Amino acid sequence: xxxxxxxxxxxxxxxxxxxxxxxxxxxxxxxxxxxxxxxxxxxxxxxxxxxxxxxxxxxxxxxxxxxxxxxxxxxxxxxxxxxxxxxxxxxxxxxxxxxxxxxxxxxxxx
Numbered sequence: 001x002x003x004x005x006x007x008x009x010x011x012x013x014x015x016x017x018x019x020x021x022x023x024x025x026x027x028x029x030x031x032x033x034x035x036x037x038x039x040x041x042x043x044x045x046x047x048x049x050x051x052x053x054x055x056x057x058x059x060x061x062x063x064x065x066x067x068x069x070x071x072x073x074x075x076x077x078x079x080x081x082x083x084x085x086x087x088x089x090x091x092x093x094x095x096x097x098x099x100x101x102x103x104x105x106x107x108x109x110x
């Protein structure tokens with residue numbers, strides 16, 4: 001009798017690129033929130049440009065995350081689940097950074 005075949009190892013994702021795609025939107029958003037809420041009076045053009053830049057960083061990070069997953073050939077339903085989890089996780093982190101910046105702004109400028 002032949003021994004059973006071992007299953008293939010799971011796909012490996014480079015950790016540096018993974019952390020970059022996970023942390024880029026919250027870190028950039030936090031810097032933007034601190035910039036906007038710590039300077040008074042608030043410049044609407046600055047707010048619009050930072051919001052647009054934050055959105056672009058988020059989209060680029062999402063595309064980078066998807067490329068990392070698809071490039072490693074995950075099963076399609078697992079890829080969909082990972083992308084959904086990524087979007088929820090990023091939304092929670094970014095909203096937390098935004099509301100933390102609002103609280104910080106109200107504490108600094110009563």
